[in-house]
Amino acid sequence: MKMRIAPLLLFLPVLAVGQPADTSEQPVPASDPETERPVSWKQLLPNIGSDQKKIWLFPLHLGQPNVFLPTAAVVGVTAGLVALDPSDAPYFRRTTTFHSFNNVFTGSNASYGIIAAPVALYLTGLARKNSKMQKTALFAGEAVANAEIVTTVFKDIDRRVRPAAIPPNGNFSDTWFESSGSTLRGRGSFPSGHTIAAMSVATVVARQYRNHRWVPFLAYGLAGAIGFSRVTLSAHFISDVFMGGALGYSISRFAVLRQ
Numbered sequence: 001m002k003m004r005i006a007p008l009l010l011f012l013p014v015l016a017v018g019q020p021a022d023t024s025e026q027p028v029p030a031s032d033p034e035t036e037r038p039v040s041w042k043q044l045l046p047n048i049g050s051d052q053k054k055i056w057l058f059p060l061h062l063g064q065p066n067v068f069l070p071t072a073a074v075v076g077v078t079a080g081l082v083a084l085d086p087s088d089a090p091y092f093r094r095t096t097t098f099h100s101f102n103n104v105f106t107g108s109n110a111s112y113g114i115i116a117a118p119v120a121l122y123l124t125g126l127a128r129k130n131s132k133m134q135k136t137a138l139f140a141g142e143a144v145a146n147a148e149i150v151t152t153v154f155k156d157i158d159r160r161v162r163p164a165a166i167p168p169n170g171n172f173s174d175t176w177f178e179s180s181g182s183t184l185r186g187r188g189s190f191p192s193g194h195t196i197a198a199m200s201v202a203t204v205v206a207r208q209y210r211n212h213r214w215v216p217f218l219a220y221g222l223a224g225a226i227g228f229s230r231v232t233l234s235a236h237f238i239s240d241v242f243m244g245g246a247l248g249y250s251i252s253r254f255a256v257l258r259q
Helices: 005-009 012-016 044-056 065-094 099-104 107-128 131-158 193-208 214-232 238-256
Strands: none
Touching: 044 131, 044 238, 065 238, 099 214, 107 131, 107 193, 107 214, 131 193, 131 238, 193 214, 193 238, 214 238
């Protein structure tokens, strides 16, 4: 049971179906956003440094309407979910309805799957000499690295207590600045680390292979299942998962792929 989710995400290499053996030999339009930003093993660290600068300087662009409005919407929805957390978290803390689902989508299985997806994609790209698959895998790894940095900083600041640490009939309202977890892994619950990483990988794959209609559904569907599992396992509040998903999508699309 513990390894069921990893094989699910290993299906991602089949995204290469219909792709030529070596895409580098094919003419690609200059306007194709998938080829605008170079990536390689040597460029990963410089790319991550550049991404982090773009991420943390993001507030400077809030004066632009096309930036402010989506940001305000995400913040508003998150605030609403935070207000509802004390009402919905106790249900997931007490129920056994999702027992079978939780046995498959455990925290460990989710981590294995998130790591396995880009690794399998890269190795398949090597075997098939498919440069697009290899670049997609590297972009996914870059996105996860950026996401984990952001998550750790947020968690160490907010130190939110996880629902599982609260008794089923306990107080789910007073959760902020209370956790004393590991600094390196992030002390708090907000945002969900598994969700931000899963959504980071999903967004890269979905954007790179968006011409295959089923790919975004598969990628985002698996990421959504991981996010939902964090709630049913009482590892996170719904607001933690929502913000993790929003950050993962934003980091991958706008900081890493820059589309």
